[in-house]
Amino acid sequence: MSELAYLAAGVLFIVGLKGLTSPTTARRGNRLAAIGMLVATVVVVIDLLVDDAQMAWAVVISGLIVGGAIGFVLATRVQMTDMPQLVAAFNGFGGGASALVAAAAIVAAGTGVAVETLVVTLLSLVIGSLTLSGSFVAFGKLQGIISGRPIAPPGGTATNGIIAALGIACGVIAVVTGEDVWFWAAGALALALGVSGVMPIGGADMPVVISLLNSLSGVAAAMAGFVIGNQALIVGGALVGAAGLILTIEMSVAMNRSLANVLFSGFGGGPVDQDIGSKPVKRATAEDAAIALAYADRVVIVPGYGLAVAQAQHAVRDLATALEARDTEVIYAIHPVAGRMPGHMNVLLAEADVPYDQLQDLEHANPQFPQTDVVLVVGANDVINPSAKTDPDSPIYGMPILDVDEAQTTIVVKRSLSPGFAGIDNPLFYEDGTMMYFADAKVALEETLAAVERL
Amino acid sequence: MSDAFISGIVVFVLASFVGFEIIRRVPPTLHTPLMSGANAISGITIVGAIIAAATADGWISYTLGFLAVVFATINVVGGFLVTDRMLEMFKKLPARSK
Numbered sequence: 001m002s003e004l005a006y007l008a009a010g011v012l013f014i015v016g017l018k019g020l021t022s023p024t025t026a027r028r029g030n031r032l033a034a035i036g037m038l039v040a041t042v043v044v045v046i047d048l049l050v051d052d053a054q055m056a057w058a059v060v061i062s063g064l065i066v067g068g069a070i071g072f073v074l075a076t077r078v079q080m081t082d083m084p085q086l087v088a089a090f091n092g093f094g095g096g097a098s099a100l101v102a103a104a105a106i107v108a109a110g111t112g113v114a115v116e117t118l119v120v121t122l123l124s125l126v127i128g129s130l131t132l133s134g135s136f137v138a139f140g141k142l143q144g145i146i147s148g149r150p151i152a153p154p155g156g157t158a159t160n161g162i163i164a165a166l167g168i169a170c171g172v173i174a175v176v177t178g179e180d181v182w183f184w185a186a187g188a189l190a191l192a193l194g195v196s197g198v199m200p201i202g203g204a205d206m207p208v209v210i211s212l213l214n215s216l217s218g219v220a221a222a223m224a225g226f227v228i229g230n231q232a233l234i235v236g237g238a239l240v241g242a243a244g245l246i247l248t249i250e251m252s253v254a255m256n257r258s259l260a261n262v263l264f265s266g267f268g269g270g271p272v273d274q275d276i277g278s279k280p281v282k283r284a285t286a287e288d289a290a291i292a293l294a295y296a297d298r299v300v301i302v303p304g305y306g307l308a309v310a311q312a313q314h315a316v317r318d319l320a321t322a323l324e325a326r327d328t329e330v331i332y333a334i335h336p337v338a339g340r341m342p343g344h345m346n347v348l349l350a351e352a353d354v355p356y357d358q359l360q361d362l363e364h365a366n367p368q369f370p371q372t373d374v375v376l377v378v379g380a381n382d383v384i385n386p387s388a389k390t391d392p393d394s395p396i397y398g399m400p401i402l403d404v405d406e407a408q409t410t411i412v413v414k415r416s417l418s419p420g421f422a423g424i425d426n427p428l429f430y431e432d433g434t435m436m437y438f439a440d441a442k443v444a445l446e447e448t449l450a451a452v453e454r455l
Numbered sequence: 456m457s458d459a460f461i462s463g464i465v466v467f468v469l470a471s472f473v474g475f476e477i478i479r480r481v482p483p484t485l486h487t488p489l490m491s492g493a494n495a496i497s498g499i500t501i502v503g504a505i506i507a508a509a510t511a512d513g514w515i516s517y518t519l520g521f522l523a524v525v526f527a528t529i530n531v532v533g534g535f536l537v538t539d540r541m542l543e544m545f546k547k548l549p550a551r552s553k
Contacts, residue, residue: 067528343486
C-alpha cells in the first residue's frame with residue numbers, strides 16, 4: 001500500500017512542477033508539491049511504525065525539529081536580494097542529506113551487497129558531497145565571504161582533473177572491493193572537487209553554477225532513492241535533475257558559452273581593459289534624466305545586478321509609477337542572466353509590486369527598442385554591450401544582448417565607468433545618444449523621481 | 456539486477472523525460488521560484504534520512520541519521536516556504552484606468 005502513497009507523492013510533484021510554469025498557477029503548484037512531500041514523510045513514518053515501534057525516534061524527531069526551525073527562520077528572514085545565496089545553501093543541504101543517507105547505508109551494510117547497490121550508493125555519496133561543498137562555496141561567493149572573482153586552485157584547472165580522476169579511481173575500487181574505506185576516499189575527493197571546481201568560477205557565471213548544482217542535488221536524491229529502494233525519491237530526484245539541467249542549458253545559451261567554458265575557463269579573471277575612462281562621456285544629472293524620462297512616450301527600464309546590490313527595486317518602481325502617472329508607458333527588459341540566479345530580477349521587481357506582465361524577456365524586449373524614446377539602464381553593463389554584436393574579438397562576442405543602442409536615448413545609471421564582470425569597455429557609454437548618470441542606483445532613482453515631481 | 460532495481464531505472468528515465476517536457480517552456484519570470492521549488496522537491500531525500508535515522512544503532516549511524524534529517528528538513532521546509540513567499544509577490548497587471 002505504501003508504494004501507492006509514494007506514487008501519489010510523485011504525481012503531486014509532477015502536477016506541482018507543472019503549476020510552477022505559469023504565474024497564475026505557480027503558488028498552487030508549489031503547495032501541491034509540498035503536500036506530496038508531506039504525504040511521503042507521513043507514509044515513511046507509518047511504515048516504520050508498522051515495521052517495529054522500537055526505533056530511534058528521538059533522533060528522527062529532534063532532527064525534524066532542528067531542521068524545520070532552521071529552514072523556517074532562513075526562509076522567512078531572507079531578503080529577496082539574497083535569494084541566490086539562500087537557494088545555493090538549500091541546494092547544499094539537499095545534496096548533503098543525500099550523501100548522508102548513502103553514508104548511513106554504507107555504515108549499516110554487511111557483506112555481500114549487490115554490485116548495482118554499491119554503484120548507486122557510491123553515486124549518491126559522491127554527487128551529494130560534490131553538491132554540498134560546491135553549493136557552500138557558491139554561497140560564500142554570493143554572500144561576499146569569498147571573493148566573487150575567479151580563484152584558480154593551485155596547479156590550475158588541471159588540479160580539478162587530477163582530483164576527479166583520483167575520485168573515479170577510488171570509486172571503481174570501492175565498487176569492486178566493497179570496502180568502506182574506498183567509499184570514504186571517493187566522498188572526500190568529491191567534497192574537495194566541489195570546492196576547487198566552484199572557486200575558479202566568477203560571480204556573473206553563478207546563474208549557471210546554481211542551476212547545475214540544483215540539477216545535481218536532484219540526481220543525488222534519485223540515487224539515494226535507488227539505495228533505499230524508494231520510488232518517490234527516484235521520481236522527485238529525476239524531476240529536479242531535469243529541471244536544473246534545462247535551466248543550466250538556458251543560462252549557458254544566454255551567455256553564448258558552453259557549459260564546459262563556464263566551468264573551466266575562469267571567465268572574468270582576465271586583465272581589465274586599460275582604455276576605460278580615457279574617452280569623454282556625456283554626463284547627466286538627476287534633472288537631465290528626469291526631463292528625458294518625463295517627456296518620453298515610452299520608457300524601457302533595464303535592471304541589472306547593480307540594482308540588486310543597491311536594493312533599489314522599490315525606488316525604480318516609484319519612479320516608474322510617477323512616469324506612468326504622466327502617461328508614459330513603462331516596461332522592464334530583463335536579460336536572462338541579469339542578477340546572480342535565473343529570474344532573480346523578476347523576483348526583486350515582484351517584491352516591489354511590479355506586475356509580472358510588465359517584465360519582458362530578451363526575445364520580446366528587443367524588437368521594441370527602435371520604438372523606444374528612453375532606455376533607463378540601472379546597474380547593468382555586459383548584457384547591453386554592443387561589442388557582443390560588433391566586435392568579433394570581444395570575449396563576449398555572440399552573447400545575446402538587449403539592443404538598447406537602438407533606442408533614441410539611453411540613460412545609464414552606474415556608480416562609475418568601471419567595467420562589468422567581463423572586464424571590457426562598453427562602447428555604448430560613449431555614443432551620442434547615451435547619458436551617464438554616475439551614482440548609486442537607489443540614490444540616483446530617488447533623486448530622479450524628486451526631479452520628475454518638480455517638473 | 457533485481458526486478459525492483461530495474462523498475463527503478465524505468466521510473467528514473469520516464470520521470471526525467473516528464474521533467475524535461477514540463478519545464479521546457481517555463482517563462483523566465485518564474486525561473487527563480489521554479490528553481491527554489493524544484494530544490495524543495497529534491498528534499499524528498501528526507502524519506503531516506505528518516506529511515507536512516509530511525510534504523511540507526513551506534514553513535515556513528517545516529518550522527519549520520521540525525522544530520523541527514525536536519526539537512527533534508529532544512530531543504531524541505533525552507534525551500535517550500537521561501538518559494539511560497541516569492542510567489543505571493545507575483546501579481547498581474549491590474550486593469551488600469553487611463
